Amino acid sequence: MFLWGIDLFNHGYYWEAHEAWEPLWQAAKLSAQHRMFFKGLILLAAAGVKIREGKRVAAARHATRAAWLFRQVVRVPGGPFEEALGMTPAALAAHAQAVVAYPVVPREPKPAQPEPVFDFILAPVSESV
Numbered sequence: 032m033f034l035w036g037i038d039l040f041n042h043g044y045y046w047e048a049h050e051a052w053e054p055l056w057q058a059a060k061l062s063a064q065h066r067m068f069f070k071g072l073i074l075l076a077a078a079g080v081k082i083r084e085g086k087r088v089a090a091a092r093h094a095t096r097a098a099w100l101f102r103q104v105v106r107v108p109g110g111p112f113e114e115a116l117g118m119t120p121a122a123l124a125a126h127a128q129a130v131v132a133y134p135v136v137p138r139e140p141k142p143a144q145p146e147p148v149f150d151f152i153l154a155p156v157s158e159s160v
Contacts, residue, residue, distance in 0.1 A: 033115070034155065036072070041152045043145035045079030052076070064104055068112055068120070071100035075127055082130070082148045094130035101127060117154030126151050 036051035056069035074097035081090035101124035104112055113119050126149065 036076075037153045037155060040072075040076055040079070041147065043079070043147035045076040045083070045145075045148075049073050049076040049080070064112075067100045068104050068115075071097045071104065071120075071123070071127075074100065075123075078127070078130055079148050083145070091131040094127045098124040098127035098131075114156040117156055118151075123153075 032051050032055055036048045039048035039051055052069050052072050056066060056073060059065035059069060074093045078090045078093035101120040104120040116123055
């Protein structure tokens with residue numbers, strides 16, 4: 032589910048990525064770090080949905096919350112999150128915060144194919160998560 036969510040996210044299927052990650056977030060009840068990590072991804076995907084809908088205030092709210100959560104994950108020593116993302120949680124927090132500082136203007140989507148709105152991709156180093 033995690034890698035499927037990454038593929039969906041990278042290709043602009045933000046709602047579907049959110050749906051793929053939500054069961055992982057729900058299952059991570061015993062690990063606060065994992066819950067924050069998955070919730071951050073879910074909120075970032077939700078920001079992508081809102082950007083595409085032209086709802087900048089909602090997109091900024093979701094992106095800000097995602098950035099805050101990723102900054103909390105940064106404080107976890109030796110976490111698996113960097114390998115899972117292909118970047119540090121701090122870098123992902125910066126990408127999320129950039130949505131607020133530099134609002135994305137979505138391009139016209141191609142028929143039946145969503146256009147990614149973020150200028151980065153998630154590229155796991157391994158399949159450890």
